[in-house]
Amino acid sequence: MKFRRYASSMLALSVMLSGTSIVAYADAAAEEAMKKELTYVKQRITVPEDLSEFNYRKNTTYGRDTYNFTWTTDPLEYTTGSKEISVSICGKIITSYSRHEYDWSSDSEESYSFAKLSEKQLYDKACKWIKILNPTVYNSIEIDKDSLDISLWGDNARFNICRVVKGVPVKGQEGRITINKDTGELVSYGLNWVMGAGFPDPADTISKEAAIAAFEKEMPIEKVYFANYNWEEKKYEPKLIYRQTRTEQIDALTGKLTSFEGSYFRYDDDFTVEEDAVADADDANPGAGGVNFTDKELEKMEKEGSLITAEEMLAKLQEMDIFCLGATPSVSNSYCWLDSHNGYYVRDMSFVSEDMVYYVGEDDNGEPLQKERKCVTTAYATINAETGELLSFSTSSGYTENGRKLSKKNASGVLNKYLKTLAGDKAEEFRLKEPDVNWSRYNKDGTPAEGAYVTHVSSTSQRYAYDIPTMSESVSISVNNDGRITDYHLNYLGVEYPAPENILTEEKVYDSYFEQINYNLQYRLAIKKDSTYTAVVYNPDYRLQIDAFSGKLTNSDGTELIKYEKGEYTDLEGSKYEKVARKLETHGIVLRDEKGRLNADEAVTRQDFANLMSNAGSWYNNRTGGDKPLTRQFAAKILTNRILPAECAELPGIFKSPFSDVAEDSKYVGYIAVASAKGYMSGKDGKFRPGAKVTRGEALVMLYNMLSE
Numbered sequence: 001m002k003f004r005r006y007a008s009s010m011l012a013l014s015v016m017l018s019g020t021s022i023v024a025y026a027d028a029a030a031e032e033a034m035k036k037e038l039t040y041v042k043q044r045i046t047v048p049e050d051l052s053e054f055n056y057r058k059n060t061t062y063g064r065d066t067y068n069f070t071w072t073t074d075p076l077e078y079t080t081g082s083k084e085i086s087v088s089i090c091g092k093i094i095t096s097y098s099r100h101e102y103d104w105s106s107d108s109e110e111s112y113s114f115a116k117l118s119e120k121q122l123y124d125k126a127c128k129w130i131k132i133l134n135p136t137v138y139n140s141i142e143i144d145k146d147s148l149d150i151s152l153w154g155d156n157a158r159f160n161i162c163r164v165v166k167g168v169p170v171k172g173q174e175g176r177i178t179i180n181k182d183t184g185e186l187v188s189y190g191l192n193w194v195m196g197a198g199f200p201d202p203a204d205t206i207s208k209e210a211a212i213a214a215f216e217k218e219m220p221i222e223k224v225y226f227a228n229y230n231w232e233e234k235k236y237e238p239k240l241i242y243r244q245t246r247t248e249q250i251d252a253l254t255g256k257l258t259s260f261e262g263s264y265f266r267y268d269d270d271f272t273v274e275e276d277a278v279a280d281a282d283d284a285n286p287g288a289g290g291v292n293f294t295d296k297e298l299e300k301m302e303k304e305g306s307l308i309t310a311e312e313m314l315a316k317l318q319e320m321d322i323f324c325l326g327a328t329p330s331v332s333n334s335y336c337w338l339d340s341h342n343g344y345y346v347r348d349m350s351f352v353s354e355d356m357v358y359y360v361g362e363d364d365n366g367e368p369l370q371k372e373r374k375c376v377t378t379a380y381a382t383i384n385a386e387t388g389e390l391l392s393f394s395t396s397s398g399y400t401e402n403g404r405k406l407s408k409k410n411a412s413g414v415l416n417k418y419l420k421t422l423a424g425d426k427a428e429e430f431r432l433k434e435p436d437v438n439w440s441r442y443n444k445d446g447t448p449a450e451g452a453y454v455t456h457v458s459s460t461s462q463r464y465a466y467d468i469p470t471m472s473e474s475v476s477i478s479v480n481n482d483g484r485i486t487d488y489h490l491n492y493l494g495v496e497y498p499a500p501e502n503i504l505t506e507e508k509v510y511d512s513y514f515e516q517i518n519y520n521l522q523y524r525l526a527i528k529k530d531s532t533y534t535a536v537v538y539n540p541d542y543r544l545q546i547d548a549f550s551g552k553l554t555n556s557d558g559t560e561l562i563k564y565e566k567g568e569y570t571d572l573e574g575s576k577y578e579k580v581a582r583k584l585e586t587h588g589i590v591l592r593d594e595k596g597r598l599n600a601d602e603a604v605t606r607q608d609f610a611n612l613m614s615n616a617g618s619w620y621n622n623r624t625g626g627d628k629p630l631t632r633q634f635a636a637k638i639l640t641n642r643i644l645p646a647e648c649a650e651l652p653g654i655f656k657s658p659f660s661d662v663a664e665d666s667k668y669v670g671y672i673a674v675a676s677a678k679g680y681m682s683g684k685d686g687k688f689r690p691g692a693k694v695t696r697g698e699a700l701v702m703l704y705n706m707l708s709e
Contacts, residue, residue: 045087054071097186122181140165153617156179167202200253200534206252220244239559241546307386313347317393323485324486328353334347352378378396380395391489394486394489395486411457414479436457436458440452440453462474466500509544571598601697607626609630618638618639631693650667659688
């Protein structure tokens with residue numbers, strides 16, 4: 001899509017737009033404001049004639065009007081495809097642009113390929129488009145060269161961009177520009193931009209050294225334990241770390257903590273596990289039908305028979321008479337499984353009770369009312385199936401209107417009593433916080449209304465070791481006003497944590513932290529009502545989370561932080577594989593260990609090569625032998641996997657061997673012949689060396705050859 005400047009007047013513009021469906025404004029000033037913004041947009045971009053449908057919307061935020069203009073093809077005419085251009089503008093700042101084309105009749109498919117433009121050419125194209133879109137603020141928008149992300153699949157290359165004022169980046173005013181990796185044509189652009197913000201002069205800020213001293217004085221830190229499961233060692237590994245307790249940053253003008261908190265986003269993965277259907281074995285002969293049980297399988301089945309049942313646990317819970325189960329509970333579901341981390345069997349179960357109860361409440365006038373209704377109580381519990389220890393309990397039932405056994409005064413005592421009953425001696429390792437109290441009615445100011453009563457109380461605690469909280473172990477408990485538990489969760493791993501002896505002093509922690517991070521100026525904004533507040537702060541690229549023994553940076557869960565940056569191969573300089581590795585890295589493909597090394601001359605494993613190839617759309621299901629060294633003949637199979645099915649490649653007599661050391665009847669001859677013909681692999685002196693091991697450097701070359709096809 002080409003852009004050009006229009007020199008048309010407002011009169012000419014009104015003629016141009018006469019065929020579009022612009023709703024007439026009752027307010028002439030508002031109409032002129034919209035036309036002014038549309039004029040500026042059409043001076044910056046070209047709208048093809050076939051995008052004849054026009055629409056817009058206006059949003060007003062903090063007193064500023066933002067317009068979004070959209071052009072699309074006529075829905076009655078696009079039987080084979082459609083096009084759309086969308087632009088948002090506020091003032092003279094274009095904040096977003098996107099172009100979409102859908103060709104439903106085309107049989108062509110996108111493929112995996114390198115970009116035709118170089119990194120420098122892509123950068124120059126991105127700079128040009130930003131200047132075209134936003135010439136008035138072009139010098140205040142910075143492209144992060146190192147953020148270049150070139151997609152192997154499809155046609156896009158992307159850069160991160162950021163608003164910069166007087167050389168200082170503005171947090172929250174970042175975005176991205178996407179261009180075609182082969183032509184440099186603009187695909188999309190987006191940049192957050194707050195209008196009307198004033199920025200302090202960075203020349204008035206304190207020095208970095210003074211900011212570090214202020215951080216050490218103003219930012220409190222604490223010691224906490226973590227426990228992470230080591231899958232190789234099959235055990236929990238405890239960690240003791242120091243971490244900052246607040247999220248603010250140091251104001252670069254005052255040396256105090258700012259009042260602007262950072263924004264944090266959480267991403268959850270939703271995994272759905274489907275169980276394979278398995279035919280039932282003959283009851284009289286479990287080994288019938290070719291099914292044989294191993295000793296471990298038999299051992300587990302025998303163990304299952306000795307575990308505590310759901311019915312036994314329900315009876316125990318009823319006997320304790322402290323759980324919200326309903327009057328007539330019964331087991332509705334039960335499932336037992338081995339917790340391999342903790343080494344014991346766990347039983348998950350659910351109960352249901354269907355009872356007739358009296359609902360006592362108040363009518364609209366505050367008068368008491370009473371009516372009978374059916375109440376279904378569903379409860380869920382998890383236990384250690386070997387000992388009967390309750391690990392968790394929850395119920396869908398709430399408080400009872402006629403219950404009055406709980407009050408704010410006795411809440412702490414009740415919660416601690418129940419914790420001792422359920423957790424035994426483990427309760428001493430927890431410290432329940434001041435309970436959260438819910439009331440039946442509230443005043444408008446959030447205080448309990450007169451005559452209100454407690455409906456629920458709840459509290460939580462981490463496990464403590466050496467008076468230090470553990471972040472991986474916790475307990476929570478909630479009780480309704482009838483004095484019955486509605487929620488209980490105990491996460492107790494029993495990890496032995498290292499004593500806080502010979503650890504870094506807090507002074508050493510700060511020193512170690514600032515040796516490992518970058519600490520630079522950054523603007524932060526806050527909008528309250530119609531006003532914009534700006535602060536200039538010193539911004540660390542990593543939060544203070546330090547291993548208390550080693551002084552190394554950690555992740556939020558206490559594991560060591562491995563910082564990878566673009567180009568962080570540590571053993572490529574002077575290597576014959578440097579050019580290939582750098583090219584692949586630009587497209588997001590790397591093969592390096594935890595220390596950033598390629599280890600070019602070491603053998604690559606089947607699994608590592610299969611993972612590498614999956615980045616280029618060649619998926620190979622490596623069922624066995626993933627840790628085996630990759631041979632050249634097996635590499636040929638994986639390389640040609642997406643274009644040469646096994647049922648075709650391994651047909652006898654179809655392929656002729658191009659190498660003297662590859663037999664015509666070899667099951668790999670088809671893969672080798674195709675890989676050689678496509679230029680993915682080559683031989684030497686008429687030989688292929690099918691059984692030779694492939695090095696990690698050679699693996700990169702093979703992938704490079706495939707993508708350069």
